[in-house]
Amino acid sequence: MESAINVLVAQFKTFAGKDGSSQTLSKDEFQTLVASQLPNLVKNASDPSAIDHLMSSLDENNDGELTFQEFWQLIGKLASAHGGFSQ
């Protein structure tokens, strides 16, 4: 499990480091990440307007950037749905 967690942290950092703050995902970074890394788990992963909407729903403090914790909530929901958990 630790190696899988490390992969998720490392991938987040790779995409977060492309522009602006290396600690957070900008909209462009998030769209690139979703399209390339979550093509099956995220519906309409390659549709910028859908991903724009998704990002707005995750960006709790509305600063246009996703923190690791905000991003983690998304993949938790995707994982939970994919795993067939009841919540």
Place this chain on the structure above:
Amino acid sequence: MESAINVLVAQFKTFAGKDGSSQTLSKDEFQTLVASQLPNLVKNASDPSAIDHLMSSLDENNDGELTFQEFWQLIGKLASAHGGFSQ
């Protein structure tokens, strides 16, 4: 990233399936999972009383079982700390 997410879901299910509900982790299942799967990320991973305390802090509805979402919050915190994120 999807393969890493799938690993986490599959591992959770493997441990959750050992006794009782196959959708949630009992205290025994959680202790076994932490000791074997998160030995480096969780402090005192092999100390049952420390893990008992950790589980209580995660079990939001206090039913003695951890759901996938409750467990996901733990690994998000571990990952965030390990990754050096500011929150």
